[in-house]
Amino acid sequence: MVIDKNECVKLIRENGEFLVLSHEHPDGDTLGCAFALCEILKILGKKRAFLCSDEVTADFSYMTEGFSADEVKNPFVIAVDVADLKLLGNIAEEYKDKIDLCIDHHMSNTFYAKNNFVEDRAAACEIIYELAVLMGVELNQYIRNCIYTGISTDTGCFRYQNVTPSVFRVAAELMEQGVDSKKINKLMFETKSKSSLRLEMIARETLEYHFDGKCAIITVTQDMYKKSGSNEHECYPITALPRQIEGVLVGAVIKEKKDGSFGISVRTEDGIDAAEICARLGGGGHKGAAGSSFRETYEEGKQKLLDSIKISLDGISK
């Protein structure tokens, strides 16, 4: 069922115990939502716990360290920033019929929850911010930091095409109230570990162009992580790189995972739908940024990706 913000608030008000779920390989927005929501629930006098299929990386420790879970027995389950059930990772099977509410900003949301509150926003954290305001919850610094993390990371620090006046206004409010934006920006956008610098150098060597330079692909292998002393999480900044190259309309990064399968990140220019490119490969996401994965060989998977990109590029040249 699709619900509006008032029904969403009602569901939160009438329940007492909550379990908040983030998506696999959790990023700043899903974690910002989850921990901000948990803190809001605490302020409202409710019990809440948090669950995610993957470990939260150390750069988000300012969120995890400020959180201690309550014991919950029969919780009302809320998934935040989770567009599709399968993005819950290895807890998807267990929770598939148990998601009471989904709060999300992906227009590709599959409405898998009993109640779905989905709005087209730059970040799901923007929605959490509005719900807090609507419920009359006074933000504390922890909530401000969580929400700022979500809106800044999902907008590339106010750089991506998804930024709206509302995003700027929420940021202005949070900053006026003293949010630790300097610390968070430094951590999220301005810090490159020496190992991630090395990874970037090595990975850039794989840069290849297709379709008259309209498409650029970078490949990151497990071997590169080993050589550079980096980890998969440090691959993230590389994701943006191919599409930034002059003349490139579709940028993709193919990432080898530990189990030998591959992840694909696709970023596109205005007018080409990244979600569409990835949907043909069984994935999804936003118009400008989407993802998918494959278990075939690298060459086979890349060919399928190129085929899908070609369909979208052919579409615009008509």
Next chain:
Amino acid sequence: MVIDKNECVKLIRENGEFLVLSHEHPDGDTLGCAFALCEILKILGKKRAFLCSDEVTADFSYMTEGFSADEVKNPFVIAVDVADLKLLGNIAEEYKDKIDLCIDHHMSNTFYAKNNFVEDRAAACEIIYELAVLMGVELNQYIRNCIYTGISTDTGCFRYQNVTPSVFRVAAELMEQGVDSKKINKLMFETKSKSSLRLEMIARETLEYHFDGKCAIITVTQDMYKKSGSNEHECYPITALPRQIEGVLVGAVIKEKKDGSFGISVRTEDGIDAAEICARLGGGGHKGAAGSSFRETYEEGKQKLLDSIKISLDGISK
């Protein structure tokens, strides 16, 4: 003389012919100020011309193409975003006693003009925006784009420590009114030419650490521009790189100029004053970002830079 915004408005109102000056190697903020101000003056029915020691690079053509100068005989001269007379470059000598008004946001401003309106803002364009509002000038799309260019480029697209709630609010206003932020962001922050990518790869190889990794330096030579097919303007993104490395408090880029002299860009973490480091070398700027130049050999100049950095690093360890 130091003046306030009302006196600044008065000076603009009571004059009829203007010459607006930008600083040498003009960036988004000085150009955004100059062309926004010229358009505001035009709307006010005044004549205006523009002058800069260096050519405006092609990426700012959306500003220059929308501008055609009037003939001015005995103009009231306004310098925008120019902290020091010598930053006017090769027109400094000619105009040294002729600057009627300086509008600037650098706290290192030397008050060289007859009237100086200096406020501590993230971008000088923020001041131009306020003056326009104060004068009741309705912004058109050209002015919006100029002002957005200044505030976005001087804040690293809302990422640097100088961002304030006011910056976000101006951005929200401009976006609400339809500023071409997507186009400008793409041009300013999201486009890397193939040659600049190559330059970055080559320049990164020169990365060296000093003072237990607290300082990182990258060097860019004329030879590298040749090898990569890039130009000096494409060096700009590299400037931010050294300071972004984990543990680095002072990042510097030493750039060889065509005449054999060198430019220095210094970026620092909170608590270390980049302007101070550069002031010891005859330069200046902001707390977090400053610059200087030298005519000695590379080794001599670098040693002086390192000596100055050491003084600042020693200062914090006390």
